[in-house]
Amino acid sequence: MKNTVYIKAYCAITNTKMVCNDEVLCEENELDYKSFLKSIYKNYCEVSYPKFFKMDEASKLAFLTAEVLLKNTSMTxxxxxxxxxxxxxxxxxxxxxxxxxxxxxxxxxxxxxxAIFVYTLPNIGIGEICIRHKSYGENAFYITEKFDANLLSTYAQTLLNTNKTNNVLCGWVEVEKGKCSSFFYLLSNTEGELYSEKNINEIYQSI
Amino acid sequence: MINVYATYNTIISSLGFSTSENVQNILEGKSGIELQKDTKLSDVPFYASIIQDEKLNQAFSAINTTSEKYTKLEKMMILSLHKTIQASGEKLDDKTGLIISSTKGNIEALDKESPFLEEKAYLTSLGETIQHFFSLKTTPIIVSNACVSGVLAIAVAKRFLQAKKYDKIFVVSGDVLTKFVLSGFNSFKAISEAPCKPFDKNRTGITLGEAACSMLIKTKENKEGVEIIGEASCNDANHISGPSRTGEGLYRSIKKATQEAGEKLKKLDYISAHGTATLFNDEMESIAFHRAALSNVPVNSYKGYYGHTLGSSGLLESILGIESMKRSVLFPSIGFETSGTSYALNVIRENTHKDISAFIKTASGFGGCNTAVIFKK
Amino acid sequence: MEALKKELKENIIEVLNLEDLTIEDVNDDDALFGDGLGLDSIDALELIVMLDKDYGIKLTDPSEGREIFKSVEVLATYITENRTK
Incomplete structure (x- = not known):
């Protein structure tokens, strides 16, 4: 028996652009991605979070993408x-x-x-998000050649369908060779736009 | 819900190149930890459990003659998986999955002195190498989640099987001892000067090790199998490197895994703990086990035999737990003498005959991650 | 001594990524850990590396750091007495 799954919100950040729920929140052409992430922190994070500056770039990217996404959705x-x-x-x-x-x-x-060694693990960004939002839920980090909606969603659905949780933050977070890109989406079994793999891939392509 | 079983498995470690050889050494009280004097890894001698290159190359040459193409880690993982596939007699069809679990993969390929291309440092490259070796039809799923990777891979396999994405899944885990990891834990002042002493009052830190393990997980029961009846992975939401002072994530993982097991679980007879022998990790585990009312359950850490084998440790220690359960013997926790945690644990001191109907494997890692998996005979 | 204290403040801010602070914000006797600058265990380890790298002082036991890293004042005194470079 499979429950219906919905896309509740999404957020994506590239070197020059941040998009959240179909809206371009900011766009910069001249900044490098490190400065761009810093400007997102200054302009879109409501809390002062000095630990942000201690994070490596991938964790900063994960932290900010989650921050902006969760700010633009309702969650108890x-x-x-x-x-x-x-x-x-x-x-x-x-x-x-x-x-x-x-x-x-x-x-x-x-x-x-x-201070660098502690960030030499891909899942540390997940840990940073959990600390910030007091999330004690399920975690996993997968390594894939490119964004793989099928893998992420199949796994997310096993969590949703077995009532391990009602909300799964899924996505892609990559920082390498001067480029950053993230795409997070929140899957829920309660509300949002009906999920399909085609649907999520279309959103991903549109960014 | 579909039942899922852990079946054929192989351990490749400093204590042997098969599960039975490893168990035999444990029964005899042997540890794979020795004083190492490899200056490529460290200027000063250090304790660790390391697989001899010569022995590995010899074993590998029996299945492949182009040994120089592969890194040590690849040889270990391929050898382990090869043996498990052979033992199972299973065909690798398009409903056969492969899950690869590693914390650092071929990280030493980043070293300018490495004979291998930097490309090898990508875990996707490790995945391709293994997939190609076995001509596997499906793309491997790669899990890299710090030190819970090996046991998380078992939970992931169970979930993908229950989602009917595959009929059977081979899980293979591996990590090697590198200068990268050794210097990192040294910078954390977390390496023990003597072989590690998990849960002991005089413990002073981690001993590192290396191992590759593999396991076939499937939905059909057979005489080799034990059932995986519950699992959960919860975050501490507390600190990226320091274990939680309340054992929150581990406690929650144990609780949720137990809830999922439900009526299938009568009683937990044994805990295969993480037990890295750092002051804070072992203390955290004692708190979590106490909160879960498991303080009296016999517990051990296998780190005294193998050191911390990172992303392989969870799978290694699950396999040893299964062997313990099948043989009705509790294996002692080497290095433990005097209770040294706030809540006393029932640490196993010698080979003890005991009927084990079910046990729990737990692990915790950087990033605040924790995993618990329950196995039943 | 004053120059060393200034140098330490600059280094601490840089090495520990205390982006929101300037050297004027750090007083000589401010507590570095706990309620003061709010540094944590990883910061302490990183300061141990700084002592080694910049001043040739090797601490093996992190608990030694607790006293030494009390404040910039204490740290500067310790470095003056123990530096090898």
Missing amino acids: ENEKEDLAIILSNKSASLNTDRDYQNSIQDKNNFYPSP
């Missing part, structure tokens, strides 16, 4: 508590792994950085 504290977060990308944490490798590459300048 209880729903947030059980929110499942299922993210994916191709490079895992290689962008930060390379930074860490640089800190240990040279025998004569060997100073491994704990």
Whole structure:
């Protein structure tokens, strides 16, 4: 027996653009992505969250995408508590792994950085979102060649259909070689636009 | 809901290249942890459980003659999976899934001195290599979720089987000991100077290790199988590297896994814990087990035998738990002497005969992640 | 000593990514951990690396850091007495 699944909200960030629920929230052509993420933090986050600046770029991207998405949807504290977060990308944490490798590459300048090492895992961004929103729900991080709606949604549906949660934040979060891209969508078994793989892929393509 | 069973499996570790060899060594009280003096990994000697290259290459050459093409991790994972596939006699058709679990994959390919291309550092490359080796028809699913990866992979397999996406799924996990990871845990001042002592009063940190494991998970029962009756993975929502002081995520994972098991679970007879032997992790586990009213249940950590094998540890320690259950023997937690957690645990001290009807495997990792899976005979 | 304190403040802000702060915001006797700058365990580890890298001081036990990292004042005194570079 399968329950109906809905898309409740979505948010996407690229190097120059942030889109949320069909609306372009901001667009910048001249900033590099690091500055762009910082400007999103300054302009769209209602809370002061100094920890943001300690995060690696991938975690910043995940944090902001979740922040803006959750701000633009309605969710009770209880729903947030059980929110499942299922993210994916191709490079895992290689962008930060390379930074860490640089800190240990040279025998004569060997100073491994704990603050970088802690971010050399792709799921740390999920942890940052959980801390921010007090979410104790299901987590998983998948590595796929490209955005794979089928994998994410099949997995999300197993959580929704077995009542492990009513809301799953799914998506893609990639930072590598000077480029960032994220696409998060909130699947729910209670309300929103009817979900289909075609539907979600169309939204993804349109960004 | 469809029933799901954990069946054929293979452990490749410093304690042997088959599950039975590993169990035999555990029964004899042997640990794979030794003092290592490899200056490529560290300037100073350190304790770790490492697979001998020579032994691995010899075993690998029996199944493939182009050994130099593959990294150590790939050889370990392929060898493990090969043995499990052979033992099961299953065909790899288009309803056969493969789940790959690794925390850091071939991360040493980032090192400028590595003989391999940087491309190898991508987990997708590891996936392709394994898929290609076995001519698998389906694209592997790759899970990388810090130190819970190995046991999370079992939960993921169960869910995809219950969603009828596959008929059967092979899970393969692996991580190797690298300068990257060793220096990182050293920068955290988390590496023990002596072999690790999980749950002990005098524990001073982690010992690292390496292993590859594989397991066939399917929906049809057979004499090899034990049922996977419940699982959950909950976040601490507390700190990205420090274990929760209340054991929140682990407690919730145990509670939800138990709820899912429902009436199938009469009693938990044994806990295969994470037990990394850091001060804070073991303390956190004792709090979570206490909150879940499991303080009296016999518990062990296999880290004293293998060190922390990262993304492989969860699968490794699930397989050993299953072996423990099948043989009705509780294996001792090596390194444990004196109780050293706020809530005393029933840590297993010697090989003990006991009928085990069900056990729980737990793990916790950076990012605040936790997973619990319950297996039943 | 004053120059060292200024240098420490700059380094702490940079190494620990305290973006919202300037050196004027950090007083010599402000508590670095707890209620003061609100630094946490990873920051403490990163300061241990800074001591090694910039001043040639090796701390092996993180608990030693608790006293040394009390404030910029205390830290500067410790560095002056123990630095090897």
